[in-house]
Amino acid sequence: MVSRRVALTAVVVALLLLAGCTAPTPPPDVANGGEIEGEEAPTDEEPATDADRDAADTESHPDLDLDEDTVWNEVTTMMDSDAPQPDLFVDEMPAGADQAFEPQQSEFQAALNATESSPGGNGTSGLAMPGNVYVFPDGPDEEVEQVLVHEYAHAIQYADGMFASWLRSPPETTDEELLQTSLIEGGAVYVADEYTAENFPEFPAQSEQMAASYEAAPAGDRLLLAPYHYGAEYVHAEIDNAEELPEVYRSHPVTTAGMLDPDSQPPATDLDVDVETSDSDWSVERTDRKGELYTRIVLDTELSNDEATDAAAGWSDDELVAFEDADGQDAFVWTTQWETEDDADAFAAAFESKLDSRTDNWADRTAVERPDDRTVSVLIGPDEFRSAVNTTMTNSTVDLDLGTTTAAPALTAPAHSAPTSATGAAAPVSS
Template identity: 25%
Template sequence: MQRLARSRRELLATGAVASAVAGCALPREDASPAGRGELTFEGVSASFAERARTVADRVTDLSGNAIAEETTVRLIDPAEMRERGRNWTVIGATTTQRLAHRALGLVESLEADVGFEFAGAYYPGSRTLLLVGDEDDIDDQLLAHELCHAVQFQSTTLADLDRSWAAGFDTQAARQALVEGTAQYLEDEYVGGCGGDFSNCHLSTPGPIALDRLDPALLLAYGAYCNGHDFAAALAEREGWRSIWAAHENPPTSTGQILRPEWYPDREPVDVAAPDEPPAPWSRLDTERLGMQSVFLALWHAGVLPVVAAYPRGQSAEDEVFSDLVRYRSPVSDAWRGDAFTAFERADGRFGWRWRIRWASPSAAETGYEHFRERTDARGEPTDESEVWTRDDRYEALTLDDEALVVASAPDPEAFELFSPAFR
């Protein structure tokens, strides 16, 4: 099954989310009209086809790149959209990735998954762009976003890189932010052009959204849109679209680079070792890096980071699409330097996990500890054991280890010492 690339605009209107992820991309040098691919259409009027071609020309003018292959544009109804989106997963492909979502407080059940609705989807394998609804429902902003995805997949080597959950929890999120953020930035540029350089634009007014209105399971995926936009905008400040296309050739590896673009491309997360294999009846599953974005959401979603504690965007006349959204950043999460989330399974089928987070300094680790302690206090009840809480027939524990904070969960407190020497 092909991975999709979808529009944020519908996400803002409905609370839906895309699960497309980006890959390594190399820009084509030939973006001249002679090198462009043709748009073909199924079941649309001549006027809509002409409008779509005009948008495609403007996308090329803005980005300096163009679709390279014949691309089919087709309208579908909401029923077909829902059927296509039925089997997509949002909370991960492995038990460890699903446990990570639960550890972050974003889902309760490992069986829970969230379907999505989308306004547009690009299928790279068949080079088909699907748009949902009637012609009047589809504005130029959505067309620009989805046509940008076609450019990304056709005029770069984006499709050659693993864009699934197998890329890793944090790396997958970073790659998704690259592909969605590029389309978001193009979308923003397009709307700006309609205020000046473009005539006869067909636009609608996007509705605002607050993060607390989204299903929590969608918050990580949603970050690709708002945070990815900021990443692309920061790259554009270097050498314009040349820098954005160069990032497709050398994609970011962590959400730390997305959220702090000054880290890209040279600064990588520090390595954090996985714990040893525990004795029976426990067995170790996988280890994942969850990333800076996950640290923010673990705290923000628990109410530990009020809006005033995060870095707001503020209003900007030059940022017409993304002027009033909260970035996934705060002073405490900005001090993240690396992490390792390891899942464990007991012979009776119950699970545990250990999340070791490295911070910029021992003092930053203490600040992280204070915030996670407030989070744990809000989520559970203290026990007679120091730094151990109980919640829903499970136990959670915290401990500091120099520049690292260790957060763990298990069916009983005795398991903590098996998960990490820091609890001994």
């Protein structure tokens, strides 16, 4: 059986090891200049030196129309923490941080037509790392202060070990990554909201700004923004004040499905997918669990938000198997399992509707199959791949048998015809 593992990018690893966040400029315009945050930036920078701290004290701080010590003291009081105050840098980008401002992309996302991204706009952004906080002010004073509070909250999350166990065991799937990122970022948004309500209640809460930007963003950006929007919704529903934030990390859902609907969080069904490729030209490159939140986002590219939400709501488990052949062609089988037959029907119908409205090259290389009443498999790849995949159920296990996928030899050409290629195989389809 193929194990459920996914190769994590440096950005994901940095998210947990550095316990910080970055704020890309928002793709859509947000009323009143809302601040939008993204993912943790990888960094190779050395720890701050005394010279760095002196520069921050003498040059950077005057650029902010606020007293960072007062802000820090209020945030630590709100969170009941005695964490040491991090150094503050303004308009300085640590090494490698620019990578975190890019929207999440992958070949599988491209195959689902979910990579669209909007140009970045203006807005304040920030980044937090153990011992250092960076702020890039480009908005009203209230927005800048919100961002600083958000980053200070991250510094306290890390210093107080709120998610220390995650540092010992980084996420293994997209669903787990999105869940952990949502709880980390949702916690910081919650602190910024509480601070805003106390100090400038007339200004939009950070969670409101996140929601507005998420709703207006295309799918490629929504995967970046979702943890801030849905994480904040979850944390707001779970606690009553910032002092209770550690409770979020002591007891939490195990999937994004549980985060999206804490009142009905059935455990994932632990879907088993067996893959047989011994007689095939294709090999398994990786496996992954995508989860309900990811499913909702990629359906939303062609469907309305309500339609996508309803179609993803019955998610119980899924497994993506990514394949590659000797020519470097990509192919995928995304097997999803649903709580009921009706839920499976709803997802299958929604995905077919999504396909019908697409005009991209991947749409013609995609098919939907039903191994059983509660299981839906999406096959994506060249014709020879899709025709070779045999999807069956054995008890509760989904069997993927690729058989022999080598293209058949071409017929002998008449003397006056143009010659076939040496192998007679169909030309590979570009991905």
